[in-house]
Amino acid sequence: MSIEDKIILKIRDLSVSTDGNQILNGLNLTVKKGETHAIMGPNGSGKSTLAKTVAGHPDYLITSGKIKFLNKDLSSMSVNERSNLGLFLGFQYPIEIPGLSNTAFLKAAINAQRKFYDLEDISAHDFLLQLKSTADQLGLDQSFLSRGVNEGFSGGEKKRNEIMQMLMLNPKLSILDETDSGLDIDSMKVVARGVNSSRSEDSSTIIITHYERLLNYLVPDYVHVFFDGKIIKTGNLELANELEKKGYEWLIQKK
Amino acid sequence: MTTQQNKEINEFLDKNYEFGFTTEIDSETLPPGINEDVIRIISSKKNEPEFLLNWRLKAFAYWKTLKTPEWSQLNINPIDYQSISYFSQPKQTNAPKSLDEVDPKLLETYEKLGIPLHERAQLAGVAVDAVFDSVSVITTFKDKLAEAGVIFCSFSEAVQDHPQLIKKYLGKVVPYRDNFFAALNAAVFSDGTFVYIPKGVRCPMELSTYFRINEAKTGQFERTLIIADEDSYVSYLEGCTAPMRDENQLHAAVVELITLNNAEIKYSTVQNWYPGDEQGRGGIYNFVTKRGDCRGNNSKISWTQIETGSAITWKYPSCILRGENSKGEFHSIALTNNLQQADTGTKMIHLGKNTKSKIISKGISAKQSQNTYRGLVSMAKGASDSRNYTQCDSLLIGNKSGAHTFPSINVKNSTSVLEHEATTSKISDDQLFYCQQRGINEEDAIGLIVSGFCKEVLRELPMEFAVEARALLQVNLEGAIG
DSSP, X not given: XXXXXXXXXXXXXXXXXXXXXXXXXXXXXXXXXXXXXXXEOOTTSSHHHHHHHHHTOTTOEEEEEEEEETXXXXXXXXXXXXXXXXXXXXXXXXOOEEEEEHHHHHHHHHHHHHHHTTOOOOOHHHHHHHHHHHHHHTTOOHHHHHSEETTTOOHHHHHHHHHHHHHHHOOSEEEEESTTTTOOHHHXXXXXXXXXXXXXXXXXXXXXXXXXXXXXXHOOSEEEEEETTEEEEEEOHHHHHHHHHHOSHXXXXXX | OOHHHHHHHHHHHTOOOTTOOOOOOOEEEOOSOOSHHHHHHHHHHTTOOHHXXXXXXXXXXXXXXXXXXXXXXXXXXXXXXXXXXXXXXXXXXXXXXXXXXXXXXXXXXXXXXXXXXXXXXXXXXXXXXXXXXXXXXXXXXXXXXXXXXOEEEEHHHHHHHXXXXXXXXXXXXXXXXXXXXXXXXXHHOOEEEEEEEOTTXXXXXXXXXXXXXXXXTBOBOEEEEEEEOTTOEXXXXXXXXXXXXXXXXXXXXXXXXXXXXXOXXXXXXXXXXXXXXXXXXXXXXXXXXXXXXXXXXXXXXXXXXXXXXXXXXXXXXXXXXXXXXXXXXXXXXEEEOTTOEEEEEEEEEEOSTTXXXXXXXXXXXXXXOEEEEEEEEEEOTXXXXXXXXXXXXXXXXXXXXXXXXXXXXXXXXXXXXXXXXEEEEEOOHHHXXXXXXXXXXXXXXXXXXXXXXXXXXXXXXXXXXXXXXXXXXXXXXXXOOO
């Protein structure tokens, strides 16, 4: 296996603007198969922008640089194609789709992915079995599956729902944007268990977070600190622990 | 929304009307124009009893005194009533007794429309009456229904075989004096469907009528009359399509429903008449009067309509809640795209004590279309302790379409309770992005979001049709952000 084959995501010199404001400034990041990366940093440093840009949100304009996902250039790829290739974004604020059942939505997503790989639609039986076991794993009861997508869900339910979708879609790269915000300890443990269960040698995770707490459960291989649209420091879990105690100020000043 | 997204949505919205083909078939069509002679010809072709001819003539005389109503805000091209042909039927000497006698071209037409008339190919448990232009070509499962005592036949046959029922019930819910189009229909109606469910019978299968306009420059004027006698139940569905033509064609139907004590009629419509092209050329003018009379105590009438076609839809399926404890329901999805216009809603007229009504209206407007809910809830003095719940939701796609709501409430007693809820929402970029990030393309995403919005109404449809209706919504949504 060549080095290129081991790389899931390669970002080179990426600059991105939205609404005329430059947010990312020459960002470099490489994520290999099986790795878990954490991204931390003060508000406005470009963490969510990175997530949305990689996913292809139309409001974010790449002004320079390149993103390669599984060795494919993402710049001309539609949002749904990126997803079908195995890119998953766990939303910071999951979107409500009133009336559309969680089950129907997930089934449409799974079948879209299967269609992309020229596979038949999933059978109702297989789908329901898989759905039920995933929901059980995340402590979500059956009634949750027939409710509208994120409709009237509590903050914790929304985040668990994101993880359920992630587990069902079995992505190659998951970018979880503040999946831990607004979660109580128990929910966080459930979410962390879900994320851990999805880890494999072939798939990778990027976790965007403000707190070390989730990272203590997930133990990332790398912790990156974002400031002003690029990475200013990279370390491991110890760095996250240090940031929890000291904040970001010392790093920014050192820079 | 980005240009690219707009483009994709527009492409989606611009899909073609699937049922726009015409059938090359010899037809016997009356020359255009309306006068007493035309009415006499229609009546004599149908070998009608005198009472019916006289009723038609009275209706015509009354219609001549009327002017086209202009109170709606609809933008209607003037209709020249002398340029319409009022009767067209496929050439076939006698009414076919079985499918073997039906012109194969007709069978093929219905096959293409997804309505196979061969009983072996039919949807299990659904009997179909197929109306082609002005006449009914075949009614399926008649014998099986007859065993249960159910009469399900074309209106023309009912006039011959059950004149006493026609005489007793015709025009009693929608009199010819009701409105301009009801008067015109009474004068020239050519066929339609008749249903009678006898006392104590639960109709053993779904009944449906499939309306097809084929001939150019014709109007379709059918009447449907459904009577549910005491303690009976029937579920009925109608579907409609027409070829693509540059001129507008008029469809002015009348539907009358009557429920006696403890009876229930569930009436569903999937209306997919040709809507015209994206410049608003052509399309059906769907000007229909539908009304149900809950005459008996504890009786119930529920209307469910999925209105996706027609250049203009102008109709208010209504309930007169006369019997004590009677119930009326109206569940509606009206979807407009391009330059389509819809002005639809319902009237719930509470007359009896302790009557209940429920209105759920979902309007979806895309491109430059205009979608109006217009409704009346009226509680008479005698309708004590009555209740109404109304929910009107509008979904806008893009930023050039319009949604309008005109609810009227008229209460004459102090013990009734009314609730009205209304919302207006848009398909947001965030919703589309969320769906797309889960791998679903934009076109399917819009379909999913719309079907979620319409859920409460879609679940009212008989199961066989709910899937079709969902697909129809998706197809008719071709693009929607203009």
